[in-house]
Amino acid sequence: MVAFRVGKALLIATLIFFSLFLALILFSPSFPFSRSPLSSAVPERAEIWSLRRIFEWRPCNWWLQGHLAAVPAKSNGYLRVDCYGGLNQMRRDFCDGVGIARLLNATLVLPKFEVAAYWNESSGFGDVFDVEYFIQQMDGFVQVVKELPAELASKEPFKVDCSKRKGSFDYVETVLPLLLEHHYVSFTPAMSQRRDRYPWYAKAALCQACYSALRLTSTLEKKGSELLQAIPKPFLSLHLRFEPDMVAYSQCEYSGLSPTAIQAIESARGYRKRLTGEEAHLWRNRGKCPLTPNETAIILQALSIPTDTNVYLAAGDGLMELEGLTSVYANVFTKSTLLSSEDFENMHGNTKAALDYYVSINSDSYVATYFGNMDKMVAAMRAFKGLYKTLFLSRRGFAVLTSQGLKGNSLMEALWKVHRDDFVMGVGSALPDCFCEFKL
Ligand SMILES: *[C@@H]1O[C@H](CO)[C@@H](O)[C@H](O)[C@H]1NC(C)=O
Ligand SMILES: *[C@@H]1O[C@H](CO)[C@@H](O)[C@H](O)[C@H]1NC(C)=O
Numbered sequence: 001m002v003a004f005r006v007g008k009a010l011l012i013a014t015l016i017f018f019s020l021f022l023a024l025i026l027f028s029p030s031f032p033f034s035r036s037p038l039s040s041a042v043p044e045r046a047e048i049w050s051l052r053r054i055f056e057w058r059p060c061n062w063w064l065q066g067h068l069a070a071v072p073a074k075s076n077g078y079l080r081v082d083c084y085g086g087l088n089q090m091r092r093d094f095c096d097g098v099g100i101a102r103l104l105n106a107t108l109v110l111p112k113f114e115v116a117a118y119w120n121e122s123s124g125f126g127d128v129f130d131v132e133y134f135i136q137q138m139d140g141f142v143q144v145v146k147e148l149p150a151e152l153a154s155k156e157p158f159k160v161d162c163s164k165r166k167g168s169f170d171y172v173e174t175v176l177p178l179l180l181e182h183h184y185v186s187f188t189p190a191m192s193q194r195r196d197r198y199p200w201y202a203k204a205a206l207c208q209a210c211y212s213a214l215r216l217t218s219t220l221e222k223k224g225s226e227l228l229q230a231i232p233k234p235f236l237s238l239h240l241r242f243e244p245d246m247v248a249y250s251q252c253e254y255s256g257l258s259p260t261a262i263q264a265i266e267s268a269r270g271y272r273k274r275l276t277g278e279e280a281h282l283w284r285n286r287g288k289c290p291l292t293p294n295e296t297a298i299i300l301q302a303l304s305i306p307t308d309t310n311v312y313l314a315a316g317d318g319l320m321e322l323e324g325l326t327s328v329y330a331n332v333f334t335k336s337t338l339l340s341s342e343d344f345e346n347m348h349g350n351t352k353a354a355l356d357y358y359v360s361i362n363s364d365s366y367v368a369t370y371f372g373n374m375d376k377m378v379a380a381m382r383a384f385k386g387l388y389k390t391l392f393l394s395r396r397g398f399a400v401l402t403s404q405g406l407k408g409n410s411l412m413e414a415l416w417k418v419h420r421d422d423f424v425m426g427v428g429s430a431l432p433d434c435f436c437e438f439k440l
């Protein structure tokens with residue numbers, strides 16, 4: 001018994017010693033990989049993905065354990081989630097909505113995907129996601145129906161717009177009475193909810209819906225896997241966000257853009273003004289400006305990602321200044337080059353977004369230049385699948401370091417450190433709500 005205790009104490013001491021040692025190695029400025037006396041250009045180091053990680057994000061146990069509490073036999077009414085925006089934004093809102101349906105003990109009706117506003121097409125939930133699979137996977141988490149009962153089928157739902165509500169918006173207080181009164185309510189979830197206040201069973205319903213129960217339709221999966229097969233392996237999926245509307249929306253100032261790009265941005269600008277001077281500088285240093293393909297190529301090189309890496313561009317069709325990337329990373333592949341032109345032209349925005357999503361949750365590595373809905377969704381799914389080569393490039397890091405005047409090798413070195421620390425600490429796949437930090 002005593003021997004056992006001593007053994008255990010020794011083991012713990014050894015573990016602590018090793019953790020400290022590891023931390024010392026990883027965080028010391030003279031990390032063995034970060035400098036090489038042999039090279040005066042870009043320092044020789046191993047690729048970022050080869051670093052020893054300290055933390056990883058995994059699905060939380062309370063979610064994987066199952067549905068925790070039986071769904072009450074009596075439902076408080078029918079609830080439909082109305083989703084707007086791009087595919088991944090709609091998905092995010094839908095996931096929230098499932099959690100809320102369980103919170104209110106409501107029966108979930110298939111959501112409305114309001115695609116027309118953004119995509120000029122009419123693909124609904126069932127055109128993107130496998131309905132039968134969803135219903136089956138949600139069994140025990142929340143009640144779902146495909147059809148409303150006859151007495152409600154011809155009725156329009158009572159609409160509640162929660163999308164502008166902030167912070168401590170309480171659905172039980174606000175929506176439940178309406179649900180009990182009207183029996184059928186449709187709503188758009190609030191932007192920033194306090195999900196930490198939800199009971200576990202509601203959170204579990206959200207997580208199950210978002211990460212286990214949403215599968216693309218078999219038609220889309222088939223297309224996705226054809227595309228995946230056509231990409232040379234291994235490959236990195238890169239989500240660039242340097243389209244005219246994105247840049248206009250950001251209000252950021254860029255120098256060195258081509259006249260074509262400047263014109264495209266100006267025509268997308270609308271009422272938004274472009275920030276200038278000190279204001280533009282501060283905004284950029286807060287990490288608000290999308291990375292150019294040029295800047296992206298610099299950061300990828302700083303991460304020692306070889307320039308002969310196969311890169312799949314998981315991005316829209318309107319990317320600007322792409323030469324900034326392709327002049328450095330020559331093996332770049334896009335949907336339009338890999339799919340037959342007939343296939344490609346018949347494809348809608350949602351379908352293209354679904355294919356990029358599919359490829360990105362199956363790629364060897366995923367790098368996002370922004371922190372958008374697709375990036376969050378892909379990072380989460382990759383964490384769910386145990387794929388950890390995921391990284392969000394630091395726009396803030398890049399802005400601050402370059403505004404300090406860092407160039408060439410010292411810029412590379414500093415960029416490496418920023419991203420190395422993110423990767424080692426699991427920040428690249430850090431997600432609240434459904435995932436928990438796991439010490440490796
Ligand atoms: C929903 O059902 C749970 C039991 O699963 C119960 O504890 C909770 O009070 C119910 N909430 C509402 C709003 O009906
Ligand atoms: C939307 O689609 C219709 C029919 O496919 C087409 O005629 C129209 O030009 C499109 N509108 C936009 C803004 O792309």
Ligand SMILES: *[C@@H]1O[C@H](CO)[C@@H](O)[C@H](O)[C@H]1NC(C)=O
Pocket residue numbers: 255256257258292294321324
């Ligand atoms: C990209 O970098 C090159 C060289 O560093 C520069 O000449 C060019 O203007 C840059 N382009 C953009 C869009 O920033």
